[in-house]
Amino acid sequence: MDLSYSQEHEAFRSEVVAFLREHADAAPRAGKGDAKAWQKLLIAHGYAARTIPRDYGGYGAEPDILKSRIIAEEFARAQTSPGMGGQGISMLVPTLLEMGSEDQKRQFIGPTLSGDLLWCQGYSEPDAGSDLASLRTKAVLDGDDWVVSGQKIWTSTAHLADWIFCLVRTEPEAAKHEGISFLLFSMKTPGIEVRPLVDMTGVANFNEVFFTDVRVPKHQIVGRRGEGWKVANAILKHERGSLADPNTMLSRLNTLSELMKTETVDGRRAIDDPVFRDRLMQVHGRVLAMRCNDLRLLSAAVNKTPASLAGMVVKLQGTELRHELEALAIDVMGEFGLLYTGSPQLRTQGSWQRDYMFFLGLIIGGGTSQIQKNIIAERGLGMPREPKTVST
Amino acid sequence: MQFDLSDEQAMLQDTVHRFLAEAGGLERARAFAAGGEARAVDLATGLAQLGVTGLLVAEEHGGSGLTLLDAALVAEVLGRHVAPTAFIGAAVLAPMALQRAGSRSQRDHWLPRLAAGSVTAGVALSEHAGAREDAAVEARDGRLHGRALFVIDHEADIYVIADRQGGLHLIAADAAGLTRTRLNTIDVTRPTGELRLDGVAAEPLEGANPALIRDLIDAGRVMYAADTLGAAQEMLDRAVAYAADRKQFGRPIGSFQAVKHMCAEMAAGLEPCRALVWYAGHALGALPGEASLTACHAKAHLAEVGTMVARTATEVHGGMGFTDLVGLHYWFKRIGFNRQMLGGPQRVREEAAQMVLSG
Numbered sequence: 001m002d003l004s005y006s007q008e009h010e011a012f013r014s015e016v017v018a019f020l021r022e023h024a025d026a027a028p029r030a031g032k033g034d035a036k037a038w039q040k041l042l043i044a045h046g047y048a049a050r051t052i053p054r055d056y057g058g059y060g061a062e063p064d065i066l067k068s069r070i071i072a073e074e075f076a077r078a079q080t081s082p083g084m085g086g087q088g089i090s091m092l093v094p095t096l097l098e099m100g101s102e103d104q105k106r107q108f109i110g111p112t113l114s115g116d117l118l119w120c121q122g123y124s125e126p127d128a129g130s131d132l133a134s135l136r137t138k139a140v141l142d143g144d145d146w147v148v149s150g151q152k153i154w155t156s157t158a159h160l161a162d163w164i165f166c167l168v169r170t171e172p173e174a175a176k177h178e179g180i181s182f183l184l185f186s187m188k189t190p191g192i193e194v195r196p197l198v199d200m201t202g203v204a205n206f207n208e209v210f211f212t213d214v215r216v217p218k219h220q221i222v223g224r225r226g227e228g229w230k231v232a233n234a235i236l237k238h239e240r241g242s243l244a245d246p247n248t249m250l251s252r253l254n255t256l257s258e259l260m261k262t263e264t265v266d267g268r269r270a271i272d273d274p275v276f277r278d279r280l281m282q283v284h285g286r287v288l289a290m291r292c293n294d295l296r297l298l299s300a301a302v303n304k305t306p307a308s309l310a311g312m313v314v315k316l317q318g319t320e321l322r323h324e325l326e327a328l329a330i331d332v333m334g335e336f337g338l339l340y341t342g343s344p345q346l347r348t349q350g351s352w353q354r355d356y357m358f359f360l361g362l363i364i365g366g367g368t369s370q371i372q373k374n375i376i377a378e379r380g381l382g383m384p385r386e387p388k389t390v391s392t
Numbered sequence: 393m394q395f396d397l398s399d400e401q402a403m404l405q406d407t408v409h410r411f412l413a414e415a416g417g418l419e420r421a422r423a424f425a426a427g428g429e430a431r432a433v434d435l436a437t438g439l440a441q442l443g444v445t446g447l448l449v450a451e452e453h454g455g456s457g458l459t460l461l462d463a464a465l466v467a468e469v470l471g472r473h474v475a476p477t478a479f480i481g482a483a484v485l486a487p488m489a490l491q492r493a494g495s496r497s498q499r500d501h502w503l504p505r506l507a508a509g510s511v512t513a514g515v516a517l518s519e520h521a522g523a524r525e526d527a528a529v530e531a532r533d534g535r536l537h538g539r540a541l542f543v544i545d546h547e548a549d550i551y552v553i554a555d556r557q558g559g560l561h562l563i564a565a566d567a568a569g570l571t572r573t574r575l576n577t578i579d580v581t582r583p584t585g586e587l588r589l590d591g592v593a594a595e596p597l598e599g600a601n602p603a604l605i606r607d608l609i610d611a612g613r614v615m616y617a618a619d620t621l622g623a624a625q626e627m628l629d630r631a632v633a634y635a636a637d638r639k640q641f642g643r644p645i646g647s648f649q650a651v652k653h654m655c656a657e658m659a660a661g662l663e664p665c666r667a668l669v670w671y672a673g674h675a676l677g678a679l680p681g682e683a684s685l686t687a688c689h690a691k692a693h694l695a696e697v698g699t700m701v702a703r704t705a706t707e708v709h710g711g712m713g714f715t716d717l718v719g720l721h722y723w724f725k726r727i728g729f730n731r732q733m734l735g736g737p738q739r740v741r742e743e744a745a746q747m748v749l750s751g
Binding site for chain 1: 393394395396397398461632635636643644646647649652653655656657659660661663664665666667668670671674678679686689692693696738741742744745748749
């Protein structure tokens with residue numbers, strides 16, 4: 001047990017801190033500022049796209065989990081944007097690095113990292129949610145083109161995206177996991193219609209995307225025909241964990257403590273109410289457990305030792321916990337907790353209500369809590385699988 | 393950066409585990425529960441030979457000078473085997489008290505005996521974690537008066553007793569004026585009791601102060617949390633094994649999502665607890681600024697998760713879970729015991745709140 005960092009890593013931390021002290025003013029804040037210029041500066045210094053080869057537009061450093069962690073910690077501490085995110089950078093780029101052709105890497109990774117190419121992810125369909133591999137959007141080869149028809153749903157940022165990475169069925173006769181291919185195409189291709197889907201928070205981040213005879217050049221496939229499920233799973237590996245960062249939760253908890261010092265009922269501060277204090281400390285204890293669990297995962301990653309169950313529980317526990325944390329804040333505010341937009345009495349810009357709802361979305365999205373429990377039970381605890389029902 | 397157990401720590405756990413398994417595990421606890429022995433001498437002797445009693449005692453006094461994290465790892469294994477033996481008082485809190493507050497001659501006399509297991513020490517300080525009824529101990533002119541409740545490791549040869557002001561004293565179990573009464577709790581594996589002190593001659597530990605009492609309570613809380621971790625993990629493992637074995641409607645009950653999800657919820661709750669107990673155990677020695685807070689959280693959080701696991705694992709076993717035949721109730725009761733000792737979850741969370749929210 002040794003929680004200290006080596007001299008090399010402490011020196012690296014000082015570098016990051018010095019960079020932030022000098023440049024943080026140039027970072028975009030609350031949607032204002034030049035996000036692309038900031039991204040470029042971060043890549044040049046190795047604080048974004050750190051381990052991606054220089055040939056593809058990255059910084060080209062050796063992977064070092066602790067250095068990546070130090071960067072994330074210091075940018076969070078400075079409340080400064082850590083650069084661009086989104087599904088292109090976080091999911092497609094790692095997948096192309098692993099499974100893409102040399103041409104695809106050269107064509108797509110650079111512009112994606114620099115923010116010139118925005119992506120959306122075409123996976124889920126109305127009848128393929130938890131059972132994603134039963135997806136039905138089809139692609140038929142016609143000459144030198146795939147012809148894509150069907151519908152996707154829950155497609156975040158489809159209304160903003162330049163390109164889509166999309167799972168389609170190319171081998172209708174094959175078993176369901178073996179008939180899927182992974183295509184890349186421009187959202188400007190004729191035959192694509194995007195309809196926004198307003199969610200319970202009042203925002204249209206999701207979309208439905210309809211494809212009618214969309215022609216995609218044959219070479220815009222990642223991996224081989226019928227290998228799309230394997231390619232997609234290379235991506236899913238990169239998705240986990242980012243949804244429920246315990247350090248973010250801890251800072252949210254501090255904001256909640258501050259809120260409890262200002263909210264009063266009958267003239268008494270919420271923080272002095274023993275029931276609210278107890279609920280706050282219950283959440284605090286659980287957040288602390290997840291933070292220690294995160295430390296364990298970090299250490300396991302650095303030392304390349306398995307920590308399978310500790311990793312499997314993160315999405316389930318983290319999203320449920322964050323939802324409850326936000327719920328407590330609403331109870332603390334009582335009737336004021338019902339305000340959402342445009343009121344002078346609104347607390348913390350309405351973020352408690354918004355995140356309370358948003359995290360219910362995350363409990364469902366990215367593999368529902370119930371699917372997580374199946375994974376924990378079957379892969380983590382080795383429990384028997386559900387017997388297959390006869391498919392219809 | 394290494395947040396994991398060392399090879400030595402894994403080996404320590406494995407050694408204690410194999411010894412307790414060979415000693416009979418649950419069956420040994422059953423035999424102890426049948427009565428007839430005040431202490432499980434075979435376990436006490438075996439653990440002393442393995443160095444468990446001298447874990448925290450410095451090498452110069454015949455111990456191995458290990459850390460409180462190592463002690464927590466042993467507590468976890470004891471919980472896993474519902475081991476009916478003294479540990480938290482005798483091998484953790486008493487040596488800690490003597491090392492920190494005892495005079496040179498007190499340390500030279502007592503520590504080698506505690507390390508060897510030839511003397512077992514009980515510890516009475518629950519009044520500093522919430523006094524029940526009129527429990528309180530007063531020290532006047534070298535004598536102790538009053539009443540101490542919920543003594544840890546009650547079946548002992550000597551007692552370390554905290555007085556109201558935060559002083560610590562040693563008395564012999566056969567001292568004149570001392571009346572010992574066993575309290576028959578649901579957890580038969582760890583005897584606790586009450587001491588009535590009617591002018592008992594006591595040997596003060598001169599270096600004691602309220603800060604030390606605080607440290608002792610922190611350490612004790614982490615040990616109870618670790619014991620619950622081991623007990624709950626064992627209950628979960630047994631539930632998973634039972635669900636794979638037991639068939640209804642022509643298939644293992646573990647293939648039904650209703651049962652599967654109960655097990656997943658236990659695992660999802662419990663797995664982060666392991667890291668929390670490691671961290672809290674590490675903090676006791678290495679992170680003094682965080683030790684009290686993490687001890688409170690570990691104690692409260694393990695109490696909650698432990699209670700959930702105790703109930704759920706019993707339910708996964710169906711009717712058999714309710715019987716003495718399967719014996720799950722030994723763990724159920726042990727987890728219940730750990731929950732209340734040195735402060736239940738509400739109490740320790742309020743203490744945590746005072747630390748976090750001051751100002």
